Amino acid sequence: MTKEPTRDLHGDLPSASSEDGFADRRELAATAFERTRMPMVVVDARKPDMPISLANKAFLVLTGYSAGELVGRNCRFLQGPGTSPIAVAEIRAAIADEREVSVEILNYKKNGEPFWNRLYLSPVHGDDGRILYFFGSQIDATEYRRIEALEASEHRLLMEVDHRSKNVLAVVDSIVRLSNSDDPAVYAAAIQHRVQALARAHALLAERGWLGITMEELVRQQVGPFAAQRAVLIGPTIDLPASIVQPLALVFHELAVNAAQHGALSQPQGELKISWDPFPSSPGFRLRWQEAGSSLVPAAKRGFGTVIVGAMIEKQLKGHLERTWTDDGISITIEVPATA
Template sequence: MVAAVTEPKLIHGDEPAAASRIGLIDHKELSATAFERTRMPMVISDARQPDYPIVLANESFLKLTGYAADEVVGRNCRFLQGKGTLPASIAEIRAAVAEERECTVEILNYRKDGSAFWNELHISPIYDDDGMLAYYFASQIDMTRFRNIQSLEESEHRLLMEVDHRAKNVLAVVESVVRLTRSDDAARYAASVQNRVQALSRAHVLLADRGWQDVALRDAISVQLDPVVGQRVHLEGPSISVPATIVQPLGLVFHELAVNAAVHGALSKPGGRLVITWSDSTEGGVDLIWRESGGAGSAGTTPGFGSVVLGALVEKQLGGTVDREWTDDGLVLSISFPKALGRL
């Protein structure tokens, strides 16, 4: 046990008049032995000296902090504080000491080697026989492992919540796919649903590869068009990223457009061509032009079932707008959508 600078007077209450001197000594020795041998780190500071220096520290405290006895005695406990210690925790301790009351504070402290640990610090005042403040007793509990486990559990909980949220988003889009797909022919219905779910899957893989962060608009377009139209498309526009929340419904939009162009539009013709350009909109979203050429008259001028699906995806899912124009050379679509769901 660290030698006392000023030996603290152990307070035991009123002793019976018949108490033996030997019994009193035994009681003090037992108290000192218990203080020294307990596995809980403990210190005692002298409240009668300036800056409350430590006068006693047990072996558990020395093991916890990594300091030797002569590096602890005579110093205020604040030497355990460091750059990560919150001012609010320090203020709470100071207030308790100033008001001579007990307090328990969880504070970030530092060992001699610089490693940090979370310390559940309990401080309690000790008074002498005259009722005057004499010492402060302080115990420490290393909460680092508990904190790490708690942090891991919180991270796992957030991950599960995120997975649940994403699953619900995907299921909502799948529900829309099933509901919007024409069902007058069973075989065609099954194939259409399968193709649209595959488009969702491609978007999902892209998101997973990007760590479920923002995705480049060019990548969100290419991953859907490459399997359907190959090299007959030209993409042009600035580097724009779209949030993960809209990549899947946006993927369905491009899948729907690509299939329509390949089956009914300009890309169903040998000389058909597709150019897609985009830019930032003044409202903070994206303006995109889908221009098909070389397939005049192939799709007609009446919106078909694909146009219904497209309108539902852009306007209902993305909160955007879509305008169609049939020119002498082919179809031109002007699509505007926000970069976040629910914002126009």
């Protein structure tokens, strides 16, 4: 007589019995999930606030929580004062789009100890295509971060952006000077995400032999993590000179982050339209960034991102920027000479 599988404390995982020889494939998968050394959770995408349904032993050991303390709760309880809002916005956008995402985020254990979580999130769909669960695996990257921090920060920065981009060091200097936060962890995370935006543009330039890239490629690269399926891009092919790519990359990154945190992309009904055209009679281009469907834009938020975006457009690129606030969003017009 076959034994009835027992329930595990970490959720609904059935425990394996050696007597049945792992005959049941689901039981084998459940046992692998439970016994792997990698922390893992499954959240129910069909329920309000997407609560945790399953958590393996490695996840409990990593976070210090018991199964009873976390099953049924949203994973945001792992966030804390130093958690980057940018990373949270990137995760939120991936969940809304039902797509995979890999993000490094600062989380906190039950005892308040912070740890760097290299999170990989993947959707699980049913046979009818409807979302059922999100599967999350975590890697504790704290030790890696500690070792990395021992290296000279100047060396890492110079390796990230080499001498072939004549403006990049001025951009990095602006990032350090103009980033602002009262919390050191949030400040460091903001700088990191901005340098990573530059690094992505740098890598794309290197792939193209530093001959420049198109406007659409740059916009998609920087906006994609926050609005992969919600941004409408309209415009002809415009080849951007290498000298202006990285400052523009930072501008698009800042605008996308702001939209995800405070603007149209923070609302389910929000819409983002980005269009561009070359100047008709002189080198350069005009780009329009239009957000709509965000009726909850408090006056206190209406200055977000102005310092860095303004510095990049008006000082670094010698261009012009104009913002127009509407009842449900914002319209931004950017003009840049191609020879900046």
